Amino acid sequence: MxxxxxxxxxxxxxxxxxxxxxxxxxxxxxxxxxxxxxxxxxxxxxxxxxxxxxxxxxxxxGIEPAAKAEGAAGGDSSIAVDEKAVWDQLRTCYDPEIPVNIVDLGLVYDCVITPREADGSRVDIKMTLTAPGCGMGPVIASEAKSKVMGVPGVGDAEVELVWDPPWNQAMISEAGKMKLGLV
The missing domain is CATH 2.30.30.40 (SH3 Domains)
Known part of the structure; x- marks a missing residue:
């Protein structure tokens, strides 16, 4: 738009x-x-x-900021975290040079949700970048963390940048490959 x-x-x-x-x-x-x-x-x-x-x-x-998620419960430990909601939030994060989200690029390697008795669940994410020297890595990881923190029931989140296994184009989803014209 x-x-x-x-x-x-x-x-x-x-x-x-x-x-x-x-x-x-x-x-x-x-x-x-x-x-x-x-x-x-x-x-x-x-x-x-x-x-x-x-x-x-x-x-x-001159653009209206996007509407923030309403009703996010944050750290309410009585709400079970919906794993699909976490993945959906990760799909709203993009590398600024590539028009495919970080999930469909194959950058997210792991997502573990650990319920806790108090302060909401903890979400631990392991992700990589398309290139190890990319200075945008901390920016993308911070954005992913911020968006996951908005999922109801999440009380804490951590995004770790990892380099093993090294990312390659075979990790891109079919949807991502179609968007990039690779199929």
Missing amino acids: HENTEKKLLRDCAATRIPSGETITLAKDTNVYITQALGGSYTVATDQGLARIADEDADAL
């Missing part, structure tokens, strides 16, 4: 430089070109290269 759209920033805006992961500020009146708008974040081309603008700063683009 917003992809392939040129915008002028309405205010100074925090952004993450791609692929280094460095935090930068894009100045008001900067012209940007939205190249990807997925999962509540926006990849923009600027005169400084590619950058990622988070949903909470969408207003700087």
Whole structure:
């Protein structure tokens, strides 16, 4: 909907430089070109290269931020965590350079939900990246954690970046391969 759209920033805006992961500020009146708008974040081309603008700063683009999940129970230990809901949240996380979510890219290796008597369940996720040197890894992992924390019943989440086994294109789901034109 917003992809392939040129915008002028309405205010100074925090952004993450791609692929280094460095935090930068894009100045008001900067012209940007939205190249990807997925999962509540926006990849923009600027005169400084590619950058990622988070949903909470969408207003700087003149875009209404995405609605936050309503009724998330957070750490309520009386609610059993729905594993499908966790995976669905992970499917809303995207590499800013690839239009396929991290699950269909095959980046998520493991997801373990541990019920606890108090403070909600703990979710431990192991994921990798398409390239070990990608500076966006901590940004993507943090986004995954934040989104999983919004699942009802989750009281704590941890996302660990792992490198074994090394990622390769064979790990991409059929849906992801179709999106990338690999089938």
